[in-house]
Amino acid sequence: MDYIKGHLFQGSFVLNQGDRLAHYLSEDVKQKFGLGACNVIFSSTRMTGAFKMSKRGKDVIITEFIGTNHERHVIEAWCRQWRLNLDWELKSEEKVEI
Secondary structure (H helix, E strand, O other): OOOOEEEOOOOEEEEEOOOHHHHOHHHHHHHHHOOOOOOOHHHHHHHHHHHEEEEOOEEEEEEEEEEOHHHHHHHHHHHHHOOOEEEEEEEEEEEEOO
16 A cells, blocks of 8 residues: 555655554564564565664663664654664664665
């Protein structure tokens, strides 16, 4: 779905693992990224990255990441929007071309 009622969606966003849509898409996410419960980055209407994180208060630590620099920037913007402190302690990182 690239259009909603004649409008082209071109933004990027983070789908939080607690969102009902994330539950609905969980099998697709697992098949595409090989991760269970995780946050998913969308560019337009495509899943382009995923990450796992731990959160304590306003501190977010990214522990697993699949994506490119664009997805990193989306995560950084998401953290700024929610006024979260971001740190990267990656157990694994995978660069992907979607």
